[in-house]
Amino acid sequence: MLITRPEHDPATYYLSKWSEKIINKAKEKSVKVIDLHRDKANRKRVIGTLEKVGPRLIILNGHGSDISVQGHDNEIILDKGDREAIKDKIIYARSCRSAKSLGENSILQGAVVYLGYKEDFILFFNPINLRKPLEDKTAELFLEPSNYIPISLLKGHTAGEANNKSKGLFRKNIEKLIIEGPSSDDYYAIRYLLWDMVHQVCLGDENAIF
């Protein structure tokens, strides 16, 4: 499994720290992890690793656009021209909008599955926890469900199941906040949780297994 963890702003720092849980799960399952952390999350290393080592599961954290996913310092690490690198791969991109065009294109170019977001991935967080993102209960509402896509794949679920189970966790968080009501500090996160959940998609072979 290859995972990118750029860390150049608060959002990427949060994604990176929460990805430690994915890495721990992979290690627990004896899956070899290629962790491209901070400045290692650059295009040369990502494409080189994909072409030479060929990990089947790719987890990309970082900013994105309709046509690309970015790494450290927003360098583009994957775009529409990377046919060879993505062939036969299961890809999860926790980045904005990349499922819209890059995802569709990746499937056409031979990727098995592309899981990601067709719109901006919104993260609501408490800046007081900036140094300890894993203790941020507000961010957890968003990052625990999205973490569950790779964790579910590592558990042996299909890509479609991973997507549905992840959406189920988003739903549970929404339900919890509705029950708690406006007195909850995170009540107003509901709209952003719904946004992320609705725009999370699984493109390609939903029955694919890692």
Place this chain on the structure above:
Amino acid sequence: MTEEKKQQKEEISEDLKNLVIERLDVLPSDKKISIGSVGEFTKDELIERVKQGDEIGQKIVEIELSFLRALKEGTLLEELLFSNQDDKEK
């Protein structure tokens, strides 16, 4: 489009802006929202962006409207019921 219709459309947009601003105003002041690579915003910064009507402002309006639509059309409720049904079947 006639001038009258154009003006009406602008008025509706202004109404929507105000509605979204009122809804954003209840967000807690100590939280931030990360939107793509553009950055992180407090509620006051978001309100300012909505007033300006720039790309972020428009995105925030879109998110609020899609949430209100989900409430009005019952899709949020459907999502939650679907989830509970799934849990019972497991």
